[in-house]
Amino acid sequence: MIIVTSGHVDHGKTAFLQALTGTHTAHLPEEKKRGMTIDLGYAYLPVGDKILGFIDVPGHEKFLANMLAGLGGIHYAMLIVAADEGMQAQTREHLAILRQLQLEEILLVITKADRASSTQIDELIQQMTADYAFLQGSPIFVTSATTQQGISELREFLTALPNLADPNKPFRYAIDRVFSIKGAGTVVTGTALSGSVNVDDELFLSQGEKVRIKNIHAQNQPTTQGVAGQRLALNLHSSLDREAIQRGDWLFEQAPPLPTDRLTVMLNAEIPLLENQAVHVYHATNHSLGKLSLLTTKTLSAQQSAYAEILLDKPLFLCFADKLILRSGDNKQLIAGAEVLEIHSPKRHKRSEVRLAFLRNLQQAENATARIALYLQEKAVDVKALLWQEQLNASALTDILTQNHAVRFQDWCFSTTYQAEKNQQILTALADYHQQHPDQVGLGKARLYRMVALNQPEKLIYHFIDALLAQGKLQQSRGWLHLPEHKIEFTPQEQALWKQVLAEFVAQNGQPLWVRDIANHLSLDETLMRNFLYKAGKLGYLTPIVKDRFFLTETLYRYAKIIKNSIEKQGDISVNQLRDELQFGRKLTVQLIEYFDRCGLLRRKGNVHVLRDGELFE
Structure with missing residues (x-):
């Protein structure tokens, strides 16, 4: 389980974590030189049969992007406030971010208690809980890294927290570092947002390439399995160069779909917002520019919520209920938090009442079973899309479809309605x-x-x-x-005439006949013969490939089979190839192949024809 620590620069986060865990989280030479956390620092605390992990996120505004990268898949946070300095600018911004991420619990940790009086500390706590109502039920710990005050009590409380990450979902892992180790090869580090991974498992990089897991370190200890909520270092067996994998990439158990560049969210405003504006969007270890559009209002006041659409410049790998942080177009101010409702949102009718009602129902749905029932109300949905959006494995999806009395056919799920x-x-x-x-x-x-x-x-x-x-x-x-009731039939007189006409076609040995030629040969009126032949066509005995020129339908079936066999062998067929196969003239061959195009058997593609509906003429 990972717990994030955040707060203003120089408020003692790193020293506090060292007192709590015995580990100094500053790992980069520049950090040690400057005495502040620039990138994400990590410390681990073995307690009983589990190991708690702590992320020390940067407190300086310049390094805020690194701080945001540490918050993917986190359920608990400690807000660090120095007793002698109180709330500062970055403290307030970090607290706003933590609130917008809707974490399960935010612990208020007062550090440097040895530098302030108890009265000062009490006033600080009263001020914070008064200014931030959502902190009123939060656990509060007063600590000192120097005297060890409150450290053991906090450690005991943290040990009892349950791991809320879901190990039963497909494995999803955000990469925040990539490096090479001599003799081992490429190693990535990051947080497992869901699922589990074992040595020798094959995973998909977000670019789509497969990699195999050679070794695993979970919470800084070698192991054969990593699970959701843990900090993992994964040794990859891959043909890719280390440079091809970078911070912001992902590892997935499922083959990744195309990333999302248009999504719908439930937006929680931190400041007043306009209907349309440029934003910076942060998700796990990723960052993208985007355009935010409110869907239900022209303006949104601070601390209010509304449905919104986000168009991203850089597509992201998002799933339902993922948390986002939005900053202003100049990236200087936190403006909102957001929870993903729908990925690959529709381009049209996004503000219609039907659409907004769907979003309300989606937001209010209590679980994946209820949401999938909504997805399948009016359309069929690709199986892979459902598995991805809800982060389900195949067996879980099968159970949900059974509960919803829905159906899966090959790659599609749909309702009986x-x-x-x-x-x-x-x-x-x-x-x-x-x-x-x-x-x-x-x-x-x-x-x-x-x-x-x-x-x-x-x-x-x-x-x-x-x-x-x-x-x-x-x-x-x-x-x-x-339809079964739709019938066309010959009269007895027409049946007798058909026998004569059929004999004419049989004598042609696979060639077509014109209306005029048959009428003349049988000494019948041309108009009467035309009407009769077209009726025979409607009954399926004859087929006109052009006006007044007929083939026996069974002959066309034979030619269709020849065409299908040829396409099966080489992928397509040309007019010249069919002409040589049937020994027809070019004009007749063109008429024949264009007929097959019109009826849907074939489709022209440049100078050749490919199969469109192989079940015709069966």
Whole structure:
């Protein structure tokens, strides 16, 4: 477990930690030379079967970015205030930051008690709890590194604190240092925000590369496992140069998605805020410039909350409920804290009542089960996106889907309500098509998808169509989808004529025929023959590839199979390749391949054609 210590420069944090733990946290030559903490200093206190870790964060304003980097994944903090100097500028700023991070507990530690009277100390405590109401229930310890006053009592209190970091979530680790050790290679240090890691585990760097863990030091002790809430040094086995890994990178158990550059947060203002302004955003060991936009108000008073959107210049790896610190555009003033509600927020309708109601429900949801029910209300969501946003492992997601009576199909999760809605849209679209085109058999699967749910996952909509076919709510005739009640039939006289027409096509041995040629050969009126052939087309017996030029549909199926086999072998097919395969003239080959493009079997890509819907012509 890690506990952060913060406060004004020269208020005795480093000396206090040395008295508490026996370790001097200044580790850089420049720090020792200047007598102040510049970067993050660490000390460890073995107590029973656990080891407490302490971060000594910089107190000087110039080094505030380093102080913010020490606060990722922390649940407890000690605010250090010197008894003889009281509250100072950086004390107030650090306290504001700690409050905005919504830590579980902030301990007030008065140092240098030997340099002030008890009256001074009592007045200081009264002043602080009066000025900062949220400190009124905080534990208070009066200490002296010189006399050891209060040190043992504080140590006993800290030992009893529970570790609130979640070891059951996927491993997530913020890197704050990178260096090399002779004979060992690259070592990174940082804090484990969640999960656990073992020697020989494979993890993902935030750039996407895999690394293997060779050795682990947890809380400054060699071990075979590190867990959430610990300070870890990880020895990496990687083909990457040390320079390719830097402070601000991450190690993840899950393969990382694209980082976020547009997010929605619950904002807690430290000072009055305008509707739009530039900000500096701090998250764990990362920092980005951004633009803050209030969503529900034009202005926001200090200590008030509102929904807001942040657009980041540098995308960050964020998850639900991550804490952010926001500073002014000139980076001179703390302006707000924020809690992440949604990553990859929508670009449009962000202030609509429906959208704001969704955010309210999301904020009020008590757990991941309730939030996932909200995510799946009106859309299907990628499995990896759910696992990442809520930081879940696969088994936990399965349990949640079961509780919500939701469904997972391949890479997508959805609710039964969503499926019922899409099913109805599919059936309605076909009913409308039949009404508008009563002489057509139906639609191909790819075209039906484009009509009904173009922005939804294609494989998922195809899965819904297959389920409707299995249930008998849809039927498929020669590849065309239609409602069961939609029928086109020949009359007995037309059936007799069809036998004559079929004989003409069979005699052509795979070649198409024009309406005029068949009419002349059978000595029939051309208009009557045209109407008959198009009806045969609607029944699926014939197919016009251009106006008045027909193939036997079964012949087209044979040619479609030839095309699919060719594409399977080489990835695409050209007009010249198909011409050589079928021994057609170029004009007929162009007509044929353009027909396959129009019906959705193929898609033109430059000078070649690739497969679009392989299930057509099956």
